Amino acid sequence: MAKINNLPNLLTGYRLAIIAPLLLCLRPGAVPEIGLLAFILFVSAALTDLADGYLARKFQAESDLGKLIDPLADKVLVTAGLVMLIPLGRVPAWLCFLILAREMIVTGLRSIAAASGTVIAASKLGKYKSATQVTALAILIFPASFSPFPGLHRIGLIILYLALF
Numbered sequence: 001m002a003k004i005n006n007l008p009n010l011l012t013g014y015r016l017a018i019i020a021p022l023l024l025c026l027r028p029g030a031v032p033e034i035g036l037l038a039f040i041l042f043v044s045a046a047l048t049d050l051a052d053g054y055l056a057r058k059f060q061a062e063s064d065l066g067k068l069i070d071p072l073a074d075k076v077l078v079t080a081g082l083v084m085l086i087p088l089g090r091v092p093a094w095l096c097f098l099i100l101a102r103e104m105i106v107t108g109l110r111s112i113a114a115a116s117g118t119v120i121a122a123s124k125l126g127k128y129k130s131a132t133q134v135t136a137l138a139i140l141i142f143p144a145s146f147s148p149f150p151g152l153h154r155i156g157l158i159i160l161y162l163a164l165f
Helices: 001-018 019-025 032-058 065-086 093-115 126-142 152-164
Strands: none
Touching: 001 032, 001 065, 019 032, 019 065, 019 152, 032 065, 032 126, 065 093, 065 126, 093 152, 126 152
C-alpha cells in the first residue's frame, strides 16, 4: 500500500519534470517532429492531473504535499505552454497575460482564505476552465504540418478564448 500512497505524488512530480523538456521542444525554429514530441509530453503531463487526483481519492492517499504541489504543477505546466506559444505566433501575449493574471489572482485569494482557515475547493466551472485550457493548449502545441485540418491552430485559439471567459 505504501507504493500506491506515493503514486499520486510521483505522477505530479512527473508533471513538473516534463516542464524543462517541454520548454526545449517548444523553442522557435524546432523541427516539426520536435513539436510533435512537445505535444506528446504536454498531453502525457496533462493526463497525470486526472490520474493523480483519482488515485489519491481511490486509495485514500491524499497528502499535504500533494495538495500543495498538484495545483502548482498544473499552473506551471499551463504557464510553460502559454509562454512558449507566444514566440511561435500561436498565442497573443495579451491573452497569455490575462489568463496568467487570473490564475495569480485566484491563487492569491485562495491563499488569503486558507490563512484564515477557509479552504476554497475548485468549482465545477473552474474544472471546466482547466479542461478547456489544457485542450486548447494541446491543439495549439500540435504541429500544423502534421494536422489534416488547415485551421487547427485557429480552433485551438478559439477554445483558449472560451477558457478565458
